[in-house]
Amino acid sequence: MAVEIKDQLYLKAVDELDAFCKRLDEKIDKEQQQLKACKKKTEFETKLAHEMKLNKDLTDRLAELSRRGNELDRVCASFESCLTIADSDKTRLDNAKEAYQLAKELTGIRLDFSAPSHIAKGYIKSEYHKQLHPFEIDMSTADSNALWNLLNTVVGSERIHNDENRPIN
Known part of the structure; x- marks a missing residue:
């Protein structure tokens, strides 16, 4: 127990x-x-x-x-x-725009406005050859007619070809 x-x-x-x-x-x-x-x-x-x-x-x-x-x-x-913008300046600006558009259509020149001010840069549009001819001209050293000479070379060849294909009246 x-x-x-x-x-x-x-x-x-x-x-x-x-x-x-x-x-x-x-x-x-x-x-x-x-x-x-x-x-x-x-x-x-x-x-x-x-x-x-x-x-x-x-x-x-x-x-x-x-x-x-x-x-x-x-x-x-x-x-x-x-x-x-003064009214006279606005008128001058509008006239310059119209002149630029007209020159662009007549010559085929397209400018690159982002290039420095002493460089003429862009391309020439050749309707006949269906080509773009780029250019870059240093205006401080080049002849003042360098762009026109280049334009005449490109567009002049188009005129010759166009004149050959044009019927004589």
Whole structure:
């Protein structure tokens, strides 16, 4: 019987120890979950602080760019109010455009206006040969008639061919 009492005490102690271990495991799990939640919260707070700083920086930049844009608009408006074309200049510009279009159609010359001012660059359109004859002439060193001579060479050969094919009246 003494053995039975010892066994009962032993079983009771084991049961109490198991219950204690179970409560301890539950408490540890709960603490670990709280710790994970705390870490996530800290991580989110850090990200939030970083995003808020980034938002503030971008807002400041946007305000600066907006201010500069307004300043540029003001400067452009002041320039636009100063820039007006006189009627005589407008008439001269229109006349020059018409003369250029007419010369372009009559001669077949197409100029490249992106070339430097001392370089005459472009091509001559040959209707007869169905070709483009490119040219680039340095006007500071070339003869003043160099472009006309080139035009005469290209277009002159067309006239000869056209004259040969033209019926005699």
